[in-house]
Amino acid sequence: MTQTTLHTPDELDELIVQEKLQVALELQHDAWAESTADGIEPEIIADAAMIIAIRETVRALGEDQAEALVESLRGRIQAGEFSPERVLQ
Incomplete structure (x- = not known):
């Protein structure tokens, strides 16, 4: 027998946001890989991505x-949120 986990509406909303974020990150990663494969330097790709964002x-x-978003990035960078060595648990 399977046990059903019940979530509150807020928890479901957060799960949906996290799933959308994961899909968006995967699409951005694919675009980055395609751009580097086309010979575009990472700094140029990053600049273009930030301009669009x-x-x-x-x-x-x-x-x-x-x-406000741009201002929040400094603290997030300093906290290591974007570090490639960061381990998520």
Whole structure:
């Protein structure tokens, strides 16, 4: 017999967000790999990705939200969130 795990609506929302994030990361990774295979340097790919991300954030959420996102990145970088050596558990 299988036991069903019940989640609250908030937990389900968070699971959906995490799944969407994982898909988006995989798509971005594929685009990065394709770009490097085409001979584009990583710095250029990163610059283009950030330009698009900020432009689309401004379009969707406004300049204040985009600025808040950019400001949050410094702390996240310093905390090691984006480190390739970071181990997720």
